[in-house]
Amino acid sequence: MDFRSDNTSGVAPQIMAAIADANSGSATPYGDDDATDGLTALFAEVFEHDVAIFPLGTGTAANALALSAIAPPYGAVYCHAHAHIVDDECGAPELFTGGARLVGLDGDHGKISPIDLAATIEDATPHGPHNMQPAAVSLSQATEAGTLYSVEDIMGLAGVAKAAGIGVHMDGARFANAVVGSGASPADLTWRAGVDVLSFGATKNGAMGAEAVVFFDVRRAADFARRRKRGGQLFSKMRFISAQLAAYLTDDLWLANATHANDQATHMSDALVAINGIDLMHPTQANEVFVAVPAPMADGLDSQGFQFHRWSLGKNNAVGLRLVASFETTSDQVVALVSAAQKLAV
Ligand SMILES: Cc1ncc(COP(=O)(O)O)c(C=O)c1O
Structure with a gap:
């Protein structure tokens, strides 16, 4: 009777079978294998958009590395005060960005509001080199309070971010639950609403251990392969992570x-x-x-x-x-x- 987390669950049989299927013969390591190649088309179909996709092993790594791609060491990343990146990642986002600051905003039911975001960015108007520069907003979808940002919510927050010229990250450790719970399409919840980069989770919802960073503006992904490698997340036997993600998306599992x-x-x-x-x-x-x-x-x-x-x-x-x-x-x-x-x- 374990209700502690979705992480206490096992592996979906379809994903276990896909791992076993991937376990035959040899494959080129470090992501140059057929299963990993095929993911780009699969994710592009799900999101109805060109994507650059990078499989990796944990949600923390996905968040920290995704943020490093959009926030410089002197950047401020706005998020909910109790976001996973603030409370539960042991400083990984700060480490991987090389020192960006997470700025926690209060908000009911795990959500931040466009008004508070705009006011906080306004307060941070740069005075020369002296303060942290607004760099990104990070939204958890579903939130840490089990709630959802609607498409309109995301558009409102992303609109504030775009007006300030900063990036939009989504922590989608429970993205599947958000898609189902909102009834909105993956595209509407992300790039169409203004999200630049998504941490796409699968582990909590049936994978053994597979997440992906998904860029909707592929130009932003230019140096990400090296960031992932430096972050220790370029798995040599990547085919087993990719096989999980492929099975996860196949037949809408x-x-x-x-x-x-x-x-x-x-x-x-x-x-x-x-x-x-x-x-x-x-x-x-x-x-x-x-x-x-x-x-x-x-x-x-x-x-x-x-x-x-x-x-x-x-x-x-x-x-x-x-x-x-x-x-x-x-x-x-x-x-x-x-x-x-x-x-x-x-
Ligand atoms: C909202 C959220 N983001 C990210 C993660 C990813 O964490 P992990 O590094 O444990 O895979 C979790 C896991 O609990 C989470 O709840």
Whole structure:
């Protein structure tokens, strides 16, 4: 009964099979193999646009290296104050950019607003060489609060960024969940709304370990192959990462997995908020549920073996829980959690 993260899930059978299929004969190393070559066309079809795509191993590397391509060492990168790049990447974005500063903006439900972004950039108007120069905005989609930026939200934020002449990065560790949850196309959520570079996640949604940096303006990718190599992310046996990404996109597996995860999260969310004493902390729009529950209920669920993260302390001794559904979460698991919570309600 593990609701701690979508990272606790295993590997989708189709992706495991693709890895096994890739395991025959030899292939040119370092990404000069057929599977990696084929990814450009696959991603171009999904995004309805020419792309430069770079497979790599972790979401942290994708974010840090993508940001390094659009932010100089003296640049400021605007993002939510609790973005993964701020709270959970151990300074990798600062390291890989050579010193850019992450500037965290507050915002309800994990989202930043165009008004706050514009005001923050305005405040940072350069005075000679003395201050950090506005360089990029980074948006998490889905956000760390399990919410989504709509196409209009992204257009608004990207519009502010473009007016200031800065780049737009999207942390799409849960991009599939965002596509399904929003009902918008991958193109509408990215380049059509003004996103320049996307960290495209697959690991949380069925891959063994595969992410990709996707550039929509291929000119921005000119030196990225070297950045990836310097970052230790040019895998010699790249074919196994590429095979995962190819299987992930084939027959819309990525969307099917995300649909399942999002549906389970919606069921969980709807049933939990109907229970006395449980409050929803953020709208459930993808595959994560954030609820404030009475502390004895959290302890009771814990002692019955339900696993989850205690995210925050709420008012009146309530505990904020993060409950994540994955492509493997079953209805039985959700029902068991909900009925345990019902029995613990007062
Ligand atoms: C929003 C977000 N971005 C990026 C990542 C990528 O992290 P990792 O380096 O663990 O693959 C995660 C993983 O938890 C995440 O939640």
